Amino acid sequence: GQNIDQPTEMTATEGAIVQINCTYQTSGFNGLFWYQQHAGEAPTFLSYNVLDGLEEKGRFSSFLSRSKGYSYLLLKELQMKDSASYLCAALFNNAGNMLTFGGGTRLMVKP
Amino acid sequence: DVKVTQSSRYLVKRTGEKVFLECVQDMDHENMFWYRQDPGLGLRLIYFSYDVKMKEKGDIPEGYSVSREKKERFSLILESASTNQTSMYLCASSFGGRSETQYFGPGTRLLVL
Numbered sequence: 521g522q523n524i525d526q527p528t529e530m531t532a533t534e535g536a537i538v539q540i541n542c543t544y545q546t547s548g549f550n551g552l553f554w555y556q557q558h559a560g561e562a563p564t565f566l567s568y569n570v571l572d573g574l575e576e577k578g579r580f581s582s583f584l585s586r587s588k589g590y591s592y593l594l595l596k597e598l599q600m601k602d603s604a605s606y607l608c609a610a611l612f613n614n615a616g617n618m619l620t621f622g623g624g625t626r627l628m629v630k631p
Numbered sequence: 632d633v634k635v636t637q638s639s640r641y642l643v644k645r646t647g648e649k650v651f652l653e654c655v656q657d658m659d660h661e662n663m664f665w666y667r668q669d670p671g672l673g674l675r676l677i678y679f680s681y682d683v684k685m686k687e688k689g690d691i692p693e694g695y696s697v698s699r700e701k702k703e704r705f706s707l708i709l710e711s712a713s714t715n716q717t718s719m720y721l722c723a724s725s726f727g728g729r730s731e732t733q734y735f736g737p738g739t740r741l742l743v744l
Contacts, residue, residue: 528671553732562635562721562735563674607674618664618689619733623673 524622526608531628532598539592540625542608546589551611553619554582554593558604566593566606595627603629634658635736637722643742650709652739654722660734661727663705665689665697667718668738674721680705681727712743 525543532538544552551570555563569575569584569591581594593606608622638653656663664679666689676689678697686697694716698706705724709716719740723733 524673555735560738562737565732565734568732609674618676618679621666621674623671 524608524610524620526606526622526625528623529626529628531630532595534598534600534629534631536598537594537596538598538627539594540606540608540627542591542593542622544589544591544608544610544620546586548613549586549589549610550613552582552584552591553609553611554591555607555609556604557607557624563607598629600629600631603627635722635724635734637720637736637739639739640737641740641742643744644709644712645744646711646713648709648712648743650712650741650743652707652709652720652722652741654705654707654724654736655703656705656722656724656734656736657703658724658734659702660724661702662725662731662733663699664723664725664733665695665705665707666721666723667691668721669718677707712741714743717741717743 554566557563567582574583579596584591605624605626607624609619635656665677666674668674675691677695680686680699696708719738721738722736725731725733
C-alpha cells in the first residue's frame with residue numbers, strides 16, 4: 521500500500537510554532553502536497569515539494585526528505601485563524617495523476 | 632482565480648434514490664476528480680477523468696458512476712443511494728500534468744436516509 525500517516529489532532533498556542541509531520545512509503549514516490557481545510561470548507565493548496573529541502577512561504581514552510589519518506593509543515597506565529605485540518609497528500613508513479621491523502625491533522629490554536 | 636463549483640452544499644435523499652452531483656470548473660482544466668471525505672479516513676478518490684468522455688476508477692468506485700460530456704463539467708451518479716454513501720463529496724480539478732495542483736469545490740454534504 522501507500523499509506524500516508526499524520527497525527528490526528530494537535531493543539532498549540534497563539535503566537536507559537538507548530539510542526540505537523542507526515543510519513544509515507546517511499547516506493548514510487550513522486551511529490552508531496554499540503555492542503556489546509558477549514559471546517560465545512562474546501563481544501564486549499566498550501567505547498568508542493570518534490571525535491572529534498574525546505575520551501576518557505578511566509579509563515580508556512582514545508583520540508584521534504586525523500587530518502588526518509590518524511591515531510592513536515594511548519595506554521596510560525598500561529599494565529600487563531602490557523603485552526604483547521606491540514607492534509608498531507610502524495611503522488612506515486614504507479615498511480616497516474618491520483619493523489620493519495622492522509623487522514624488529516626486537526627490543529628486547534630488556543631489563545 | 633480558479634473556481635470549482637458544486638451544484639448543492641447539502642442534500643438529503645432516501646435509500647434507493649438516484650442521485651446526481653454536479654461539478655463545474657471554469658479554468659479549462661483537463662483533469663477532474665470526485666472524492667468522498669469521511670472522519671478518520673481522509674479523502675478517498677472515487678473516480679477521475681483526464682479528458683472529455685474519459686474516466687478512470689479511483690480507490691472506491693463501487694456504487695458510483697461518472698459522466699464527463701463537456702470539459703468543464705464532471706458528474707457523479709449514485710444509481711441507488713445507500714446509507715453508507717452518506718458523506719461529504721468533494722470535486723477537484725487540475726491541469727493535465729501529474730504534479731499540477733488540484734483545486735477543490737466547496738463540497739456537497741449528502742445524507743441518505
